[in-house]
Amino acid sequence: MTIDATVTLIETEKELLEIVPLKQADDSEAIGKPISAGNGLDKIMRLNGPSYNFWIVRVNGAPVGYAVGKRDGERYKGEGVYVTPEQRGIGIGPLALQRQVDYAKAHGFIEFWSVVSGENRHSIKMLQKLGFKFEPSGQGYEVRLKLQEEILI
Numbered sequence: 001m002t003i004d005a006t007v008t009l010i011e012t013e014k015e016l017l018e019i020v021p022l023k024q025a026d027d028s029e030a031i032g033k034p035i036s037a038g039n040g041l042d043k044i045m046r047l048n049g050p051s052y053n054f055w056i057v058r059v060n061g062a063p064v065g066y067a068v069g070k071r072d073g074e075r076y077k078g079e080g081v082y083v084t085p086e087q088r089g090i091g092i093g094p095l096a097l098q099r100q101v102d103y104a105k106a107h108g109f110i111e112f113w114s115v116v117s118g119e120n121r122h123s124i125k126m127l128q129k130l131g132f133k134f135e136p137s138g139q140g141y142e143v144r145l146k147l148q149e150e151i152l153i
């Protein structure tokens, strides 16, 4: 099945503001109680430094998800992918994550890594689909994907 979704690297403040309601919904879901739009905006603005990248996912032009990542030395760290509940289970999350991985690879990072809670089975499935290696860490796993082939001499 082809997914009718676009994933775009955010380059303008206008696009960044479009992900505020998604951040608000994401954090509300994660902590199990609503947070305000102002809180969502604060969190995005706090993250919006030079080492961070944001992606927005759209279906028919409407924002349905976002992804965040950051430079971490030679590695690139996935800081999260979120898809609105109505659009889950059709491959949008893996599409956004793959776009982050492609970006990190194209920019010469040696590894893409992230952490996932052991309870987040949907996210674990998404990471497995993309071939991440899992290592137990804390309450979940540290996950890694090698990006550059080693040159054997």
Ligand SMILES: CC(C)(COP(=O)(O)OP(=O)(O)OC[C@H]1O[C@@H](n2cnc3c(N)ncnc32)[C@H](O)[C@@H]1OP(=O)(O)O)[C@@H](O)C(=O)NCCC(=O)NCCS
Binding pocket: 026, 029, 079, 080, 081, 082, 083, 084, 085, 087, 088, 089, 090, 091, 092, 093, 094, 120, 121, 122, 123, 125, 126
């Ligand atoms: C994790 C997440 C990004 C996955 O995105 P997605 O677009 O649903 O990903 P997929 O379509 O590959 O589905 C992943 C798994 O979710 C489950 N799923 C299927 N339908 C679903 C639905 N309607 N609602 C929720 N989960 C569903 C399935 O187990 C699926 O695996 P399968 O395709 O092998 O059956 C999404 O569930 C999400 O936004 N969760 C809340 C935020 C979060 O936990 N983010 C990750 C940590 S930062």
